[in-house]
Amino acid sequence: MKLLRALLVVQSLHHVSALTLDVGSTASIKKAAKALADSAMRYYDGDKPGSTPGLLPAAGEFNWWEAGALFGQMVEYWYYTGDSTYNDMTKQALVFQAGPSANYEPENQTRTEGNDDQAFWAFAAMSAAEFNFPNPDPKEPQYLALAQAVFNRQASRWDDKHCGGGLRWQFNPLNNGWMEKNAISNGCFFQLAARLARYTKNATYAQWADKTYNWIAHSPLMSPQYDIYDNIPFTETGCDGPIGQIQWTYNVGSLIAGAAYMYNHTNGSPAWKERLSGLLNSTGRVFFPQQYGGQILVEYACEPRENCNKDQRSFKGYLARWLAVAAQMAPYTRDRIMPWLQKSAQAAANVCTGDPSNVVCGRKWYEAKDDGTRDIGNQMTALSIVQSNLILNVRPPSDVHSGSSTGDPGAGNGGLTKPTDWEATRVMMKADKAGAWILTVFLLAAAGGWGWFLVSEGDEFEKGGFARQYEGSRWHVGVGHRY
Structure with missing residues (x-):
């Protein structure tokens, strides 16, 4: 018994040392980021x-x-800290997984890959181009061309025949999700178009960004309060499936980053400022809930219920990364965003334990203790929120004039094509869409546990909010799940 007690004491001591972090110190942030990387x-x-x-x-x-x-x-991580420890394996991964056609459609993923999956690899390549990450061998696929290849592949999948536009979740008809249009696939396509517009200065990418955002904004995926819902199932005869009402951090995050890049690309367009502000208002209401202090990031749909699946465990890391992008691309947002990043990073560090050579982190940052969960998603989210606090210390992303990555506008087995006019192709619905949102509000309020979606926030970001018209809809309102 004495030996057992001694072992328990040793084990307890092994897990009490939290990750040391001073968000006001660049050196402290880099040291913590190193441990988390x-x-x-x-x-x-x-x-x-x-x-x-x-x-x-x-x-x-x-x-x-x-x-x-x-x-x-x-x-x-390299961009923020200058630490090149993982550069070679990162470069190897980005090139290898591009696949034989250099478009991030490797043959061993054809049965599982969706538009959103492909986009996350494109984002990695796009970041490598923007940050002047060490380039691959000239004989290998280049970062900018890889991002352009994915964009061209996805632009060719734009579907005007169902729901008036947008991308399907899946691009393989055999996959579950072929008959869905979801927020993350379309949000990622919008963000990729916006980033390519800023980097290349090619107006066609900006036109695609406008078109995609407009479709999302006029679909049930976005509420008048800029809450971003998950998915729309549809059939060959209409978009009459129940709307997936769950809100995930990465859905709104994908749009925040895209809107911030477009704000920067358009030199502070009032329209993009209003859209970005509206999305940040929604983010504050839903994912920085007042019941947990109002400044700590929470994956509200699953963390309090302790039922996050393996995908959802990393979602809030992407919102953290994209909030940092917004603070850099749209300086007026910094006073709003930086306290979120700082408070959340400190809270994340407080639930990381272990010795300095093996830091492990819990999932729920809003609790003052490690919840004991272990997953790569936990480590990724902690690293994201910590290193995002360095965003104001680094140079802005490069563009075609300052970047070194080689591009190819015709990559991906197709050329860069101009989008058709969105107003001319979208489906004009008969019923009053505003009435549909009144019904949505009623159902959500009646749902009790979903009432948190309806919390409003009055601050300077709400002033002069972006007014939107709804022409009508046949959408049915429901509470659904993507996963």
Whole structure:
């Protein structure tokens, strides 16, 4: 018994040392980011003999996209800290997983890959181009061309025949999700178009960004209060499936980043400022809830209920990364965003335990203790929120004039095509869409547990809010789940 007690005491001591973080100190942030980067990359063995570069081992069929997100994060880690420890394996992963057609459609992922999965690898390549990450060998696919290839592939999948536009969740008809249009696939396509517009200065990308945002804004995926819902199932005869009302951090985050890039690209367009402000208002209401202090990021749909699946465990890391982008691309947002990043980073550090050589982190930052959960998603989210606090210390993303990555506007087995006019192609609905949102509000309010969606916030971002017209809809209102 004495030996057992001694072991328990040793084990307890081993897990009490929290990650040290001073968000006011660049050196402290970099040191904490280093520990978290090391802990995240312990999940990866693709650089070892016999392993596949770019894949996370034994993590299930839906893990390919998360590997893309991880390597995008490692590009950012180098950008923020200057630490090149993981550059070679990151470069290897980005090139290898591009596949034989250099468009992030590798043959071993055809049964599971969706538009959103592909986009996360494109984001990693786009970040590498924007941050002047060390380029691959000239004979290998180049970062900017890879991002352009994905954009061209997805632009060719734009579907005007169902729901008046947008991308399907899946692009393989055999996959579940072929008959859905969801927020993350369209939000990612919008963001990629916006980033390419800013980088290349090519107006066609900006036109696609406008078109995609307009479609999202006039669909049930976005409420008049800029809340972003998850998905719309549809049939060959109409978009009459129940709307997936759940809100996830990465859905609104994808739009925040895209709107911030467009704000920057248009030199502070009032329209993009209003849209970005509206999205930030929604983010504050839903994902920084007052019941947890109002400044700590929470994946509200699953963390309090302790039922986040393996995908959802990393979602809030992407919102953290994209909030940082907004603070950099749209300086007027900094007073709103930086306290969120600082308070959340400190809270995340407080639930990281272990010794300095093996930091492990809990999932729920709003609790003052480690909840004991262990997952690469936990490590990725902690790294994202911590290193995002360096955003104001780094240079802005490069563009065609200052970047070194080689592009190809015709990459992806197709050329860069101009979008058709959105107003001319969208479906004009008969019923009053405003009435549909009144019904939505009623149903959500009646749902009790979903009442948190309806909390309003009055602050300077609400003034002069972006007014939108709704022409009508046949959408049915319901509470659905993507996963």
